[in-house]
Amino acid sequence: MFKRINRLAIELPKPQYADPNAAAAVQELLGGKFGEMSTLNNYMYQSFNFREKKKFKPFYDLVASITAEEFGHVELVANTINLMLSGTTYPGDSNAAPLQNAKDLRNTYHFIATAQTALPGDSMGKAWTGDYVFNSGNLILDLLHNFFLECGARTHKMRVYEMTNHPVARQMIGYLLVRGGVHVLAYAKALEIATGVDVKRLLPIPNLSNSSFDAARPYEAMGLGRKLFTFSEEDYRDIDKIWKGIDPESGLPLEVVIGIPEGGPIPDLEGLPEEYAPGISHEDFLEIAKRLQASAHIPVSDQK
Numbered sequence: 146m147f148k149r150i151n152r153l154a155i156e157l158p159k160p161q162y163a164d165p166n167a168a169a170a171v172q173e174l175l176g177g178k179f180g181e182m183s184t185l186n187n188y189m190y191q192s193f194n195f196r197e198k199k200k201f202k203p204f205y206d207l208v209a210s211i212t213a214e215e216f217g218h219v220e221l222v223a224n225t226i227n228l229m230l231s232g233t234t235y236p237g238d239s240n241a242a243p244l245q246n247a248k249d250l251r252n253t254y255h256f257i258a259t260a261q262t263a264l265p266g267d268s269m270g271k272a273w274t275g276d277y278v279f280n281s282g283n284l285i286l287d288l289l290h291n292f293f294l295e296c297g298a299r300t301h302k303m304r305v306y307e308m309t310n311h312p313v314a315r316q317m318i319g320y321l322l323v324r325g326g327v328h329v330l331a332y333a334k335a336l337e338i339a340t341g342v343d344v345k346r347l348l349p350i351p352n353l354s355n356s357s358f359d360a361a362r363p364y365e366a367m368g369l370g371r372k373l374f375t376f377s378e379e380d381y382r383d384i385d386k387i388w389k390g391i392d393p394e395s396g397l398p399l400e401v402v403i404g405i406p407e408g409g410p411i412p413d414l415e416g417l418p419e420e421y422a423p424g425i426s427h428e429d430f431l432e433i434a435k436r437l438q439a440s441a442h443i444p445v446s447d448q449k
Contacts, residue, residue: 147213153224154217155320156409158312160228167309168229169252173268174305174318175222179297181321182265183277184328185215187294190280191287203386204284206375207335208291210384211328213376217408218321223263224412225317230261236418243419260422262414285339292332296350299325303351306358319360323370326355331373335387345393354394371395374402 174180192209195201234256237243247256252270255261266272279290299322306318326349333345355361355370364370373388375381385401392399416423425433438444 147216150405150408151411152408153411154214154221154324154406154408155316157221157225157228157412158316160231160311160313163232164229164309164311164314165233165247165250165252165255167311167314168226168255169250170268170305170308171222171226171229171314171317172252172264172266173301174298174321175219175226175263175267176265176271176273177267177301178277179294179301180267180273181215181218181222181298182273184294184298185212185219186275186278187280187291188212188215190278191291194280194282196282201284203383204288204335204339206381206383207331207387208287210373210375210377210381211331214324214328214374218324221317221321225313226263227261227414228313228412229311230255231414233261234417234419239419256420260417260420285336288332288336288339292329292336292344295325295329295332299329299349300351303353303358306360315360319358319362320364320369322355322358322361323364326370327373330393331384331388334390338387348393365395368397368400369406371397372400372402374405376405378404 176182188208189212192205192212195205195208198205233250234244234246244256247253250256252264254264254270258264264270264272279287279294281287281290302318302322302325306315306322309315329348329350330345333348336342336344349355355365371392373384375384382401382403388399388401390399391397416425
C-alpha cells in the first residue's frame with residue numbers, strides 16, 4: 146500500500162506570468178513515452194509482479210522505493226504545468242469570450258477539458274498509454290530497460306529545459322535532472338551487481354553533467370545527487386546493498402536516507418470563474434460550511 150503526504154517533492158516558485166505553450170512542451174515530461182507517468186508505471190508493475198522478492202530482495206527494494214518517488218515526480222510535473230497555465234485567461238461575461246486567448250495556443254485541450262490544468266498526455270496531445278509499460282519478468286532485462294528509460298527521460302528533460310526559461314519549469318527540471326541521475330546510477334549499479342558489467346562507465350547519457358544546468362546546481366550542492374530515499378520508515382532498506390560506494394562524478398559517498406525528502410507546499414490554485422472551476426460561489430461556500438459544522442455538531446453562528 147502507499148502513504149500519501151500532502152507536500153510536493155520541492156517548493157515551486159510562484160509564477161509571475163503564464164506560458165501556456167511552454168506548459169504544452171512540459172506535458173512531454175508528464176505523459177510522454179519517457180515521461181514521469183511512464184517511469185512510475187514501469188516500476189510500479191515491475192514491483193507488483195516481481196518474482197522471488199525475498200531471494201532478490203535488494204533488487205525488489207530498489208525498484209519498489211523508486212516507484213514511490215516517481216509518484217511524487219508525476220505530482221511535481223503536474224503542478225508545474227498548472228502554475229505555468231495560471232493567468233492565461235481572465236474572468237468575464239461568457240458573451241465577451243473570456244477564453245479567447247486560448248484558441249490559438251498549442252494545446253487548447255488544457256482550456257476545454259481540464260480548466261487549465263495538467264493532462265495525462267504528451268506535448269502533442271496524445272494520451273498516455275499502458276503500451277509504454279515494459280515488464281518482462283526477467284530481472285536483468287527489466288533493469289536494463291529501466292536504465293534506458295531513465296536515460297531517455299533525462300534526454301527529454303534536457304531538451305525541454307532548452308525550450309523554455311520559465312522559472313517554474315526550470316526549477317522542476319533542474320530537480321528532476323538530479324533525481325533522475327540518481328535513478329540512472331542506481332540501475333547501473335544494480336546491473337553491475339547482477340551481471341558483473343560496469344554499466345556506469347556509459348554515464349552520463351547524454352554526455353553532459355548536471356552541473357551544466359543552472360537550475361540543477363543547487364540540488365547537486367544539497368547532495369541530492371547522492372541520496373536514495375526508501376520512501377518508507379520500515380521497509381525497502383536493502384537498497385543499501387546496491388546504493389553504496391562513491392558517486393563517480395563527485396567522488397563523494399552515496400547515502401541511503403530512511404524516509405522521504407522534506408519537500409515543499411502544494412500550490413493552492415485560485416478559482417477560475419471563466420472556466421466554472423471549482424464552480425462554487427461565495428454563497429455556496431457559506432452553505433457548505435454550515436453543513437460541515439452541522440455534521441460535526443458545531444453550533445452554527447451567523448456568517449456574513
